[in-house]
Amino acid sequence: MQAYKIPESVLVVIHTSELDVLVIERAGQPGFWQSVTGSLDRLDEPLLETAARELFEETGIVADGEQIVLCDWQLSNIYEIYPLWRHRYAPGVTQNTEHVFSVCVPRDIPIILSPREHIAHAWLPYLEAADRCFSASNAEAILQLPRQLAPNPKSK
Template identity: 40%
Template sequence: MSLKRPESVLVVLYSEQSNVLLLQRDDDADFWQSVTGTIEVGESPIQTAYREVEEETGLKLSFDSHDIVDCRHVNQYRIRQAWLHRYPKGTQYNNEHVFCAQIAQTHEITLTEHLSFKWLSKAQAIEKAWSESNRIAIKKFVPESLIAVHKGSP
């Protein structure tokens, strides 16, 4: 197993109703999260975001249509003690680039790395997400229901 780079992406997927897709980790059933993944050598953060969404959900979003939005926000957090062995010796922190994308809840989700998924309201997702950085990203970058905004439109 090669060691991970301490630089990753977090991609918050949400619907027009502002429901958030959370994935249940297969190595910790209490750990619910948005799409995440390590930036590989030679990849840009946005390339990693598209790759990880496809790998973890089966959704092939369009780079040309800019389906994934760069939130221009980077979290730095202390790596969980149980996961330090995955990183080079002495690594303590990870830098996490935040992205988001609006998708339809009707899209078929194909899990490859997780046990389960749930669509939750924004408030429920904030409550359920395991990591603080994920909760903050949901709170900050998922808009209030877009349906309510469009009701008054012609």
């Protein structure tokens, strides 16, 4: 097992076609709500694999590639790692690169939280979900949902 977390992660925004967004509350930090997040397990782990693994580990949702399909936004954020969590990274590491994904699911999909990581979940309209997130990059990703999901007129 590696000693330190890799400072490269995924953010997976889970939403319905009506733009309700699933947010989950961190077990170790009550009041800290977020989307699914998680670091690469190994340097050569493909981002899509990381996103699918974290989605399943944190919510029980399986991205099967047919009915439940992860969408890679081809968007990365670099942010300062919160001091609270810097001890998880090698000495001197202060920034993380986060790659954004989303997944559209039915509103009634069963959510099975990892009790080690999260204690509650809520479906909220996307604006409320963004307001609830403690992470600025997570909130911004949620606010971008309508633009990300809009049909691209250039592709017609």
